[in-house]
Amino acid sequence: MILCTVRYPIRTESDSLCQKQGSAGQGQPSLPFFYVQEFARLGTISAALLSLRKNMAENRRGKSGKKAPPLRADMGIVVLHGKEQYLLRQRLVQLRELMEKEYGGVEVFTFDGSSASMPEVLDECRSFALMTPAKLVVVDNAEELVKEDRRPAMERYAENPTERTLLVLRSEKWRKGRLDKIIEKSGGAVIKCDAPKPAEAVAFAMARCRKRYDAELEQDAALLLVERTGVNLSRIDSEVAKLSLAAGPGGTITRSLVNEMIGLSREERAWEIQKDLLSGDAEKGLLKLQELLHVSRQPEVLLGYAMTDLARKLTLLAAAQQQGENTRALARDLKLFWESATMVPAAARRLGLPRCEDLFSKAVEVDARSKSGFGRHSRSLERLIIEFCA
Structure with a gap:
């Protein structure tokens, strides 16, 4: 299968300045369609930065906006929405415990919003519990239940x-609207359950280890744990449980124990090449490539993608630096944490925007050639490493 390439302009303010001065531009780089989806949709690097800033602002408003009220048994309606499954489960458990404590017992009814009807759910809500003094009605995939013409019926009940x-x-998804205001006015709450920031995930891991598993997780160990697992709280909880068993009751979980028991996954090891590319040492980068190819058995395609991803981030950061943007906020949105949060922006500043754009263009060209059957992919990756470190 031959990958189609397209001629697509990636313009920056420097290009516009050259045009105003009448100087010849660099031309339009030939990019494979797979990798220009982001820029093809946004049009320019500046537009990409604008979109990233908009997403960051929306995330900050969602997490730092009006604080949700404390959970109570008599809230009437509570909306739990977001992608963090651990928080969605924990909030429901907390609500059930509050109801049992307040009323002495609770009967739970569960519906699937994608298949249940609105009358079925509301009839259950309006009928009194027979075996217990209170009732908890849970609707999963609730976004499907309150779509369009069904929403007014839910609004009337929420009043x-x-x-x-x-x-x-x-x-997971929830569209804000009039229903939210009615729920909050009647004493209920709309609570967002999205993944925490890395610092919050570290604090969660340390507190969870101490309270739930009777062990002490050192801060350096917690940092490494979150670096290895990401900010998925369910995975962090399971890994903390495993580490606490190894440490024993009342034991201490050290960084060395985390390093020993929670290694990088096979897919994650491919991203180790990025650190060597940022070092500027071509020999070190080539040795790491051989290690990943022949010892770790990493796919060439995955290693090529890791290099292209680094070039893309360097280009966006270099463009932001040239335009006076807040690169620290942009680095967070590009998922750059710990060492990479300082190494990648520093490399972008050192290389400059024209050099970063050239690296990105060559990286996607290597990917296009590999998918079109031109040359050996490993040799192309070696040349790309030399370009990065030149």
């Missing part, structure tokens, strides 16, 4: 929810 009944709407 006057049934006593001793708590309706919990859970969904």
